[in-house]
Amino acid sequence: MPYRIGEVARRTGLASSAIRYYERERLIPRATREGNARVFDDDILDRLALIELAKQAGFTIAETRDLVRGVERSTPPGPRWRKLAERKLVEVEARIREAERMRNVLKQVMRCDCPTFEDCTRAGC
Numbered sequence: 577m578p579y580r581i582g583e584v585a586r587r588t589g590l591a592s593s594a595i596r597y598y599e600r601e602r603l604i605p606r607a608t609r610e611g612n613a614r615v616f617d618d619d620i621l622d623r624l625a626l627i628e629l630a631k632q633a634g635f636t637i638a639e640t641r642d643l644v645r646g647v648e649r650s651t652p653p654g655p656r657w658r659k660l661a662e663r664k665l666v667e668v669e670a671r672i673r674e675a676e677r678m679r680n681v682l683k684q685v686m687r688c689d690c691p692t693f694e695d696c697t698r699a700g701c
Contacts, residue, residue: 579621581607581614588624595624601637603627603644634664 585592596614598604604623607614623644630640643660688701 577618578615584620
């Protein structure tokens with residue numbers, strides 16, 4: 577069953593502008609036209625759910641494009657997911673280490689009771 581863009585937006589909770597953006601970014605196939613209305617094939621809801629999952633995993637638009645390129649309903653997602661997930665996991669773990677370092681610096685600064693910034697920098701606060 578084909579869906580007009582408004583119906584896709586209603587069913588997915590996405591704004592129509594987001595759907596048009598995904599179309600421009602080649603994350604979803606170009607819609608056909610019926611008059612002035614965009615009409616999508618019935619697999620659009622599954623495709624948008626996959627894009628949302630990739631977004632929740634922190635994939636960029638480019639990474640998501642790599643994930644969905646050439647994917648049909650019968651395409652097994654496992655190998656593609658694993659390849660992208662392995663790379664993303666390295667990035668996420670680096671971000672976690674950076675966030676932990678930042679947290680430790682902030683906790684140290686919060687314990688500082690030096691009378692001046694100069695004393696603080698000398699003490700290594």
